[in-house]
Amino acid sequence: MTQQKHVTLVITHALRPENGAAYEAWLGKIMPVAAEYPGHLGANVIRPVDGQGMWNIVIRFDTLEHLYGWTQSETRQRLVDEITPLLAEGDRTEVRTEAAFWFTPPAPHLRQPKRWKQFLITLLVIFPSTNLVPHITGALLPTLKGSLILHLINDACVVALVVWFWMPIVTRIFAGWLKKA
Structure with a gap:
């Protein structure tokens, strides 16, 4: 369906x-x-x-x-x-066309969270992703170590994790805190 x-x-x-x-x-x-x-x-x-x-x-x-x-x-x-x-x-x-940004309020009369809160939430998901993904891909693809191809794969994995996995979870978990002034 x-x-x-x-x-x-x-x-x-x-x-x-x-x-x-x-x-x-x-x-x-x-x-x-x-x-x-x-x-x-x-x-x-x-x-x-x-x-x-x-x-x-x-x-x-x-x-x-x-x-x-x-x-x-x-x-x-x-x-x-x-x-x-x-x-x-x-x-x-x-x-x-859809929630274009992670921090776009669900209704037009609501305000976006403060920038420093957006920064902290984004850092919360980016930091572990950018540190874990290269270790995993490096172990799985040792022949590509140091190459632009591996760098591209790492970046693609980090972006995919952030967009489709981490940010939807983290913004839901911290929704109350994000809405507070």
Whole structure:
């Protein structure tokens, strides 16, 4: 059974608080229209917390082509043009095909962990990997010792371990600590 991947469009709109009701009415118009487009999988609106004017809309599509069908459509452009006068910073969009980075927050309103925490977590997985892998590959491939080929194999093994094994585990284990201020 193949796992269906989806793409996500994250839209961020900054508004002045007095424009909230007009923006809600606009959302009531654009959301059903977006839902009619092929491949639409759903949408969520993350309303601003008190005193802030940052709205985030998360729309999921089954394929990148379907997402672009919506984002590049004349209908969406017309509706965005309609709301643009209320936006303080314009229509900011970001397409995410998957978690592009280990430390990308799961929701647009969350902040990334502090850089020093990202550094420590990354060091935690890189240091042992870069020290263990060369010993193992050196023992398994003694004829390649000191060669660029062995160096390439070591680098490929370290990157694979970090990307597909260590970082998913370590970021899950330290998730609470990473989220703290």
